[in-house]
Amino acid sequence: MPSVTDAIKRVLVGRPFRSERLSETLLPKRIALPVFASDALSSVAYAPDEIFLTLSIAGIAAYTLSPWIAAAVVVVMFTVVASYRQNVHAYPSGGGDYEVATVNIGPNAGLTVGSALLVDYVLTVAVSVSSGAQYAAAAIPVLRGHEAAFAVVLVLLLMTANLRGLRESGAAFAIPVYVFMFSVLGMAVWGFVRLLGGTLPQAPSAGFDLAAEHDLSGGLTSVAGAFLILRAFSSGAAALTGVEAISNGVPAFQKPKSKNAATTLLLLGTLSVTMLVCIIALANLTHIRFAEDPATQLLRNGVPVGDSYVQDPIIGQLAATVFDHFPVAFYVVTAATGIILVLAANTAFNGFPVLASILARDGFLPKQLHTRGDRLAFSNGIIALALVAIGFIIAFDAEVTRLIQLYVIGVFVSFTMSQTGMIRHWTRHLKSETDPAERASMRRSRVINSIGLGLTGLVLVIVLLTKFTQGAYIAIIAMVFVFVNMKLIRRHYTSVSRELEIGPDSKPKALPTGVRSVVLVSKIHKPTLRALAFARAAKPTELQAVTVAVEPEESAALQKRWEEMGIPIPLTVLDSPYREITRPVVDHVKALRKRYPRDLVIVYVPEYVVGHWWETLLHNQSALRLRARLRYQPGVMVASVPWQLSSSEGLEDRVERAAPGVVRRGTFGPAPSEEIK
Incomplete structure (x- = not known):
């Protein structure tokens, strides 16, 4: 079923035209x-x-x-x-x-x-x-x-x-x-x-x-x-x-x-x-x-x-x-x-x-x-x-x-x-x-x-x-x-064009000597397990799970369950006395880059995919801030691992029926809600 906003748009603006019909619009x-x-x-x-x-x-x-x-x-x-x-x-x-x-x-x-x-x-x-x-x-x-x-x-x-x-x-x-x-x-x-x-x-x-x-x-x-x-x-x-x-x-x-x-x-x-x-x-x-x-x-x-x-x-x-x-x-x-x-x-x-x-x-x-x-x-x-x-x-x-x-x-x-x-x-x-x-x-x-x-x-x-x-x-x-x-x-x-242009002296950069993967963990649930599986499938040089200890009791409970489940990946707990999430993770990634300057660091972020715009208001957006910070770190990639909630069922069909220009501009449907904590 099309979304309400898409239906309103079609009533007001009409159905999209194919590019070949441009000549039909001439006056x-x-x-x-x-x-x-x-x-x-x-x-x-x-x-x-x-x-x-x-x-x-x-x-x-x-x-x-x-x-x-x-x-x-x-x-x-x-x-x-x-x-x-x-x-x-x-x-x-x-x-x-x-x-x-x-x-x-x-x-x-x-x-x-x-x-x-x-x-x-x-x-x-x-x-x-x-x-x-x-x-x-x-x-x-x-x-x-x-x-x-x-x-x-x-x-x-x-x-x-x-x-x-x-x-x-x-x-x-x-x-x-x-x-x-x-x-x-x-x-x-x-x-x-x-x-x-x-x-x-x-x-x-x-x-x-x-x-x-x-x-x-x-x-x-x-x-x-x-x-x-x-x-x-x-x-x-x-x-x-x-x-x-x-x-x-x-x-x-x-x-x-x-x-x-x-x-x-x-x-x-x-x-x-x-x-x-x-x-x-x-x-x-x-x-x-x-x-x-x-x-x-x-x-x-x-x-x-x-x-x-x-x-x-x-x-x-x-x-x-x-x-x-x-x-x-x-x-x-x-x-x-x-x-x-x-x-x-x-x-x-x-x-x-x-x-x-x-x-x-x-x-x-x-x-x-x-x-x-x-x-x-x-x-x-x-x-x-x-x-x-x-x-x-x-x-x-x-x-x-x-x-x-x-x-x-x-x-x-x-x-x-x-x-x-x-x-x-x-x-x-x-x-x-x-x-x-x-x-x-x-x-x-x-x-x-x-x-x-x-x-x-x-x-x-x-x-x-x-x-x-x-x-x-x-x-x-x-x-x-x-x-x-x-x-x-x-x-x-x-300035941007000049900076991105491939000059006569430009050469492909050397491949990284290794890949250090970091999976962000807020709690042990299905999105976390999927992110861990995807990271392991990439066969990185080193794989670690990272969580931020905002609440000591919750952190201790998470560590205990981690050990009980026997997850074969080390869990690193980052201390956060001021209850921040973004800064400890960024500092940890920077430390990895400093220790292994020739390696690539990939940060895996579990992501919830919801089907209604109002659902995005009900989830923590700390991952968005973290990804925005990590974008400025050289040698670091951020990989989103989506987990589709039941409310997102059918969204794929709506995207396929949407006009190409809508999808290209990223204005179709609700934005995904990412969650770390």
């Missing part, structure tokens, strides 16, 4: 679009809010700049999309920006990009899920005040869905993503139709006056005004997040991989900017008022509306305005928006594990992150992402306004380094390419990447200037922390 474009584009598309739900929030600081006059800021975001978006279409063709292996920077600039540049993307993926999950939790709290009053706990539950649900595999999670999430796309585009089309027909009403908030939060004495043309505009642009640039995920996920596409990835990139860019522009245009046409501090900035007849006023997001206000006579459509738009904000995190759940796997393959992250799980997904990376994102959510209490200040920096570091790397890539290939058509194509690509470098570098500077004091420095510290730790991990792996 067609119709599934790849919602899987990899959900992050960029979801920004449509909050990027307009951030633009209007920032501009509201200067009052209603600043709203006239929102179309120009949207236009600037559109230019950057299409430039980045065009640049990344070059990337997926040149580097289709899935390394994305990390591979581009490493190959063309150097390992440190690649690590910089890797650390920036890892942090950005974590923040994507934290920001998206927190935003979705706030939408849910607005619709379900009982969740108010518990947004962080609800966000944690959502992250765990996303983690479980992704552990089932990329194709399954993608198919499950595709429908709500498409519903969001069609509902927002449908709202935009119907809004413009009503505009042309002269029936487009004003938004409910249009009747409010908007007071400036800060007095910009020099106006928007002053230094402070220019800084405000740049800050609004940097907030709107959040619409570009998620574009890089496709370049990291090229291996997940069906063949032809690069072509399908490039097509998906173009669809993503077109849909994202279309929805962003439509929302900002309709927000201005319906005269929506959206303030950073609505209680004091929004005025009704010159009086602040106060804390009782609940300010709905821009998409919510637009849906209520455009569909004022069709409430069903309003609920569809708002529900789809809340769902897409949560599903935006799915992009990170697809990008982070792949990137972490590549970094682990190169020795910069623990090797476990390169292992595929039962469903052929990088399970350890998925779990790691979920845990770190939950940490951020709890630390910032799921407050989007605080988390979003940490956002975007990582992705624009990645954009800028990637464009630099691609320029060097084309320059290097132009030196050896002789075909005129190919050279012309490479020059065009280099121009595209050069424009991309200029724009993304400018946006990066703007983001750093406008968001650094708002909390972005935390993201930078996190990137530095990840960068330094990846360097240390690589140094460790390199």
Whole structure:
């Protein structure tokens, strides 16, 4: 019978896949679009809010700049999309920006990009899920005040869905993503139709006056005004997040991989900017008022509306305005928006594990992150992402306004380094390419990447200037922390590899002149007799049984019974005045090694094999501590002699039915309980 934990795992994750089925997990474009584009598309739900929030600081006059800021975001978006279409063709292996920077600039540049993307993926999950939790709290009053706990539950649900595999999670999430796309585009089309027909009403908030939060004495043309505009642009640039995920996920596409990835990139860019522009245009046409501090900035007849006023997001206000006579459509738009904000995190759940796997393959992250799980997904990376994102959510209490200040920096570091790397890539290939058509194509690509470098570098500077004091420095510290730790991990792996490598002067070590066997005895029972039999079968040079005299009466009784049974092996009793077990045994083994330095010492430990996890709590674990100490003694081996208790019957069959990855990682079933005393 399978264990309870294994049964639960199968219900949540599903049955394991054979390695040969990896090709079946590849995604067609119709599934790849919602899987990899959900992050960029979801920004449509909050990027307009951030633009209007920032501009509201200067009052209603600043709203006239929102179309120009949207236009600037559109230019950057299409430039980045065009640049990344070059990337997926040149580097289709899935390394994305990390591979581009490493190959063309150097390992440190690649690590910089890797650390920036890892942090950005974590923040994507934290920001998206927190935003979705706030939408849910607005619709379900009982969740108010518990947004962080609800966000944690959502992250765990996303983690479980992704552990089932990329194709399954993608198919499950595709429908709500498409519903969001069609509902927002449908709202935009119907809004413009009503505009042309002269029936487009004003938004409910249009009747409010908007007071400036800060007095910009020099106006928007002053230094402070220019800084405000740049800050609004940097907030709107959040619409570009998620574009890089496709370049990291090229291996997940069906063949032809690069072509399908490039097509998906173009669809993503077109849909994202279309929805962003439509929302900002309709927000201005319906005269929506959206303030950073609505209680004091929004005025009704010159009086602040106060804390009782609940300010709905821009998409919510637009849906209520455009569909004022069709409430069903309003609920569809708002529900789809809340769902897409949560599903935006799915992009990170697809990008982070792949990137972490590549970094682990190169020795910069623990090797476990390169292992595929039962469903052929990088399970350890998925779990790691979920845990770190939950940490951020709890630390910032799921407050989007605080988390979003940490956002975007990582992705624009990645954009800028990637464009630099691609320029060097084309320059290097132009030196050896002789075909005129190919050279012309490479020059065009280099121009595209050069424009991309200029724009993304400018946006990066703007983001750093406008968001650094708002909390972005935390993201930078996190990137530095990840960068330094990846360097240390690589140094460790390199050091271990160098130490274990067989050099030209390496020779097989001489065989030991003898074998000294030590059988640990706590009491005379079946496991002890089996250990003695196994040790005798090995025909050692010397065989001795050793017990530790913790309680003199028990020790004397054991010696007496030993003699009565006539066991033909000498029993050595180690004194332990301080009731220790580990130290006397280790000292005894050290003494043997000192007396016979050229001999091998084998310590036999009787081991109980139990079938239930709770049984391990009922047995002494002193053998575990002893084995841990003996591992550091040269010339010493520890041999476990298992004795299967009745509760372990059938465990072997369960292990055989378990997925190979489970057994390899040692996570199946209960750990054995060893006992000396």
